[in-house]
Amino acid sequence: MCRPVGRSGLLGSIHAEPRALPVISAVGLSKSYGSTRAVDELSFEVRSGVVTGFLGPNGSGKSTTMRMVMGLDRPTAGSVTINGVGYHDLRWPLREVGALLEAKAVHPGRSAYAHLLSLAQTNAIPRSRVDDVLAMVGLEGVSRRKAGKFSLGMSQRLGIASALLGDPGVLLFDEPINGLDPEGILWVRNLLKSLAAEGRTVFVSSHLMSEMAQTATDLVVIGRGRLISDTSVENFIASNTESTVLVRTPETERLQGVLAAAGLRVAPGADGGLVVTGATAVQVGEAAHAASVMLHELSPQQASLEEVFMDMTSDMVDYHGLTPDAPVDGAPAGAPSGAGAEVGR
Amino acid sequence: MTAIAPTRVTSLPEPSGRRAGLRGELASEWTKLRTVRSTWICLAIIVVAGVGLSALVLSIEAGRWVHLAADERALFDPVRSSQTGLFLAEFVVGVLGALVVTSEYGTGAMRTTLASVPRRTSVLIAKLLVVGAVVLVVAEVTAFASFFVGQAVLLGQGGTSLPAGSTLIDQVHAANVPVYGIGHPGALRAVFFGGLYLVLLAFLACAIGFILRHTAGSISTYVGVLLVLPLIVSILPSSFANSFEKYLPSNLGLGMTAVTTRTTDFAGILLTPWVAAGVLAAYAAAASLLAGWLLVRRDA
Numbered sequence: 001m002c003r004p005v006g007r008s009g010l011l012g013s014i015h016a017e018p019r020a021l022p023v024i025s026a027v028g029l030s031k032s033y034g035s036t037r038a039v040d041e042l043s044f045e046v047r048s049g050v051v052t053g054f055l056g057p058n059g060s061g062k063s064t065t066m067r068m069v070m071g072l073d074r075p076t077a078g079s080v081t082i083n084g085v086g087y088h089d090l091r092w093p094l095r096e097v098g099a100l101l102e103a104k105a106v107h108p109g110r111s112a113y114a115h116l117l118s119l120a121q122t123n124a125i126p127r128s129r130v131d132d133v134l135a136m137v138g139l140e141g142v143s144r145r146k147a148g149k150f151s152l153g154m155s156q157r158l159g160i161a162s163a164l165l166g167d168p169g170v171l172l173f174d175e176p177i178n179g180l181d182p183e184g185i186l187w188v189r190n191l192l193k194s195l196a197a198e199g200r201t202v203f204v205s206s207h208l209m210s211e212m213a214q215t216a217t218d219l220v221v222i223g224r225g226r227l228i229s230d231t232s233v234e235n236f237i238a239s240n241t242e243s244t245v246l247v248r249t250p251e252t253e254r255l256q257g258v259l260a261a262a263g264l265r266v267a268p269g270a271d272g273g274l275v276v277t278g279a280t281a282v283q284v285g286e287a288a289h290a291a292s293v294m295l296h297e298l299s300p301q302q303a304s305l306e307e308v309f310m311d312m313t314s315d316m317v318d319y320h321g322l323t324p325d326a327p328v329d330g331a332p333a334g335a336p337s338g339a340g341a342e343v344g345r
Numbered sequence: 346m347t348a349i350a351p352t353r354v355t356s357l358p359e360p361s362g363r364r365a366g367l368r369g370e371l372a373s374e375w376t377k378l379r380t381v382r383s384t385w386i387c388l389a390i391i392v393v394a395g396v397g398l399s400a401l402v403l404s405i406e407a408g409r410w411v412h413l414a415a416d417e418r419a420l421f422d423p424v425r426s427s428q429t430g431l432f433l434a435e436f437v438v439g440v441l442g443a444l445v446v447t448s449e450y451g452t453g454a455m456r457t458t459l460a461s462v463p464r465r466t467s468v469l470i471a472k473l474l475v476v477g478a479v480v481l482v483v484a485e486v487t488a489f490a491s492f493f494v495g496q497a498v499l500l501g502q503g504g505t506s507l508p509a510g511s512t513l514i515d516q517v518h519a520a521n522v523p524v525y526g527i528g529h530p531g532a533l534r535a536v537f538f539g540g541l542y543l544v545l546l547a548f549l550a551c552a553i554g555f556i557l558r559h560t561a562g563s564i565s566t567y568v569g570v571l572l573v574l575p576l577i578v579s580i581l582p583s584s585f586a587n588s589f590e591k592y593l594p595s596n597l598g599l600g601m602t603a604v605t606t607r608t609t610d611f612a613g614i615l616l617t618p619w620v621a622a623g624v625l626a627a628y629a630a631a632a633s634l635l636a637g638w639l640l641v642r643r644d645a
C-alpha cells in the first residue's frame with residue numbers, strides 16, 4: 001500500500017478545507033480481557049480544532065479505548081499515539097492531555113481543592129491554576145468541601161476541572177454529560193465547542209447520537225469493539241440514510257402504482273400517506289405530475305442521527321433490554337428494525 | 346509532511362524540571378496524605394495506643410516483680426516491655442499503609458494518578474517514601490515516649506536503676522523492679538528499632554495494597570501475616586516451628602526491640618536486633634519489588 005495518508009488525511013480529503021494532521025492516531029488497536037474482546041483492530045484518527053464524538057452502545061469498548069490512549073491499559077495488539085508519541089513518552093502528561101474518565105474518581109474525604117492541588121503538583125502546575133479551573137467549572141464556592149458529598153453533576157464538573165488543569169491541547173471526556181441537568185448539558189456542550197475552537201483536540205464519548213449531533217463535527221462510531229465509521233457527522237448521515245419522501249394524495253392506490261411503475265420503492269406510510277425510499281421529492285413530484293395525480297403533501301424526510309445509529313448498531317448491541325418484541329438475535333445489518341422503519345415520521 | 350500545529354496560547358509557565366517524576370509525585374502524595382482525616386486518626390491512635398498500652402504493661406509487670414521466679418526475672422527487659430504498645434499500633438500502621446494505596450484503587454483515582462505520572466515506579470516509590478517518612482516520625486515519637494513514660498511508671502512503682510556494670514545475677518536478685526536509662530547499653534538502639542519496626546511494616550502494608558488493590562483484602566492479609574501466621578506456625582511440629590518462629594514478622598519486632606543479646610539468644614527464639622531488622626527489611630523490599638513489578642505490568 002503506497003498511500004500513507006488515510007481516508008481522513010490530507011490526500012483525498014472530502015472536505016473543502018485541508019484537514020490538520022491527526023493528533024490522536026490509533027492503529028490496529030485491540031484489547032482482550034480473557035476471552036472478552038473489548039476492542040478489536042480499531043484504527044481511527046482524531047484531529048484538532050473540532051469536537052470528535054466517540055459513539056458506541058454500552059460495552060462497545062469506548063472506555064477501554066480511552067484507557068489505552070491514556071496509557072492505563074496495555075493494548076493486546078496495535079498502538080495509539082498522541083502527536084506521534086505514546087502516552088508514556090509525554091514529558092508533562094497533564095500539560096498535554098487532560099481526561100475525564102470517571103466522575104467519582106476522587107477520595108470522598110478529600111476536598112476538591114486538595115484533589116486538584118495534588119494533581120497540579122505532579123506536573124509542576126502552579127497553585128493559582130487550581131483556583132482558576134475551579135472558577136471555570138463553577139465550583140469555587142464549594143472547593144473546600146469534601147468531594148464525597150458532591151452530587152453527580154458537581155463530580156462531573158470536578159472531573160472536567162482536573163482535565164483542564166494543565167491547560168492541555170488534547171482533551172478526552174468519557175461520557176461527560178452523564179448525570180447533568182439540561183443546564184449542565186448545555187454548559188458542557190458549549191465548553192467542548194469552545195475548547196475545540198481554541199484549536200484543541202476534543203475527543204468525547206457518548207452513547208447518545210443526538211447529543212453528538214449537536215456537539216461534534218467528526219464521528220468515530222464503534223460497535224463490539226470494531227470500527228463502524230470514522231467520518232464527519234454530515235457524511236455519516238448522508239452516507240447512512242436513504243432519503244425518503246412522504247407523499248399524500250387522495251388517490252393513494254393510483255399513485256402507488258404510478259410510482260412503482262416509475263421504478264421507485266414505495267410503501268404505505270402512517271396516516272394513509274406513502275413513503276418513497278431512495279428518491280428525491282423532485283422525482284416523486286414529476287412522476288405524479290406526469291400521471292396527473294394531485295398531491296396534498298410532498299415532503300422530504302431526514303432520518304435523525306439517533307435512528308441511523310440505532311440502525312447501524314442494532315446487531316452490535318451486547319445488552320438488549322428485555323422488550324417483548326426485541327429481535328431475537330442477529331437481525332440482518334441492512335434490515336431496519338423498529339426505529340428504522342419509522343424513519344422520518 | 347508538516348503538521349499543522351494548533352495555535353494556542355497557554356497561560357501556564359514552563360515547568361522547570363525535565364519531566365513529571367518523583368519530585369512532583371512526592372509533593373502530591375504528601376498533599377493527598379495530609380488532606381484526609383483518616384490519616385490523622387490513624388496517627389493519633391498509633392501514639393495513644395502505643396504509649397498507653399506500654400505504660401499499662403509496665404505497671405502490671407512492676408506489681409508482679411516480687412512474685413517472679415528467677416528465670417522470669419532474668420528474661421525481664423524493661424526496654425522491650427516499654428515497646429509493647431507498638432504491637433498494638435502495628436495494626437493501625439497496616440490500615441494507614443494499605444489505605445494510601447487501596448483508597449485510590451477503590452475510587453478509580455489511581456488511574457488519575459498514573460495518568461499524571463506515567464512512570465509508575467515513581468508513584469510506588471513516592472507513596473512508600475511519604476508513608477514511610479510520616480510513620481517514621483510518629484512511630485519514633487511513640488517509641489521514645491513509650492520508653493520514657495514506661496520507665497517513669499516503673500520508677501513510680503518503686504523501681505530502681507541497676508548500677509552500671511551490673512550483671513544478670515544482679516537483676517535476678519534485685520529487690521525492686523529494674524529501670525533502664527536510655528544510656529543503658531543497647532537501649533537507644535532498641536527504642537529506635539521500635540519505631541523502625543513500624544516503618545518497615547508500613548512499607549509491607551503499602552506493598553500489599555499495590556498487590557491486592559482492595560482495602561478489605563489488603564488489611565486482612567496484613568493482619569493474617571501478623572496474627573494468623575504465628576498461630577499456624579505454632580501448631581506445626583515443634584522442631585519445625587522452632588526454626589521458623591523467629592522469622593515471623595511479630596517475632597522479628599521482638600528481636601529488634603530487645604536490649605540484651607541474653608534475651609535474644611534465649612532458646613534461639615529470637616534473632617539478634619540487627620539481623621531481625623535486616624530480615625524484616627528484606628520482607629518489605631521483596632513485597633515492594635513484587636508490587637512494583639505488578640504495577641508496571643498490569644492494567645491500571
Ligand SMILES: Nc1ncnc2c1ncn2[C@@H]1O[C@H](COP(=O)(O)OP(=O)(O)OP(=O)(O)O)[C@@H](O)[C@H]1O
Pocket residue numbers: 033036037038056057058059060061062063064065207
Ligand atoms: N477491566 C476489565 N476486565 C474485564 N473486562 C472488561 C474490563 N474493562 C472492560 N471490560 C469489558 O470490555 C467491554 C467493553 O467495555 P467498555 O467499558 O470499554 O465499554 P463502553 O463502550 O465504555 O461501555 P459504556 O457505554 O457502558 O460505558 C465490555 O464487555 C466490558 O465488560
Ligand SMILES: [Mg+2]
Pocket residue numbers: 062063064174
Ligand atoms: Mg464506558
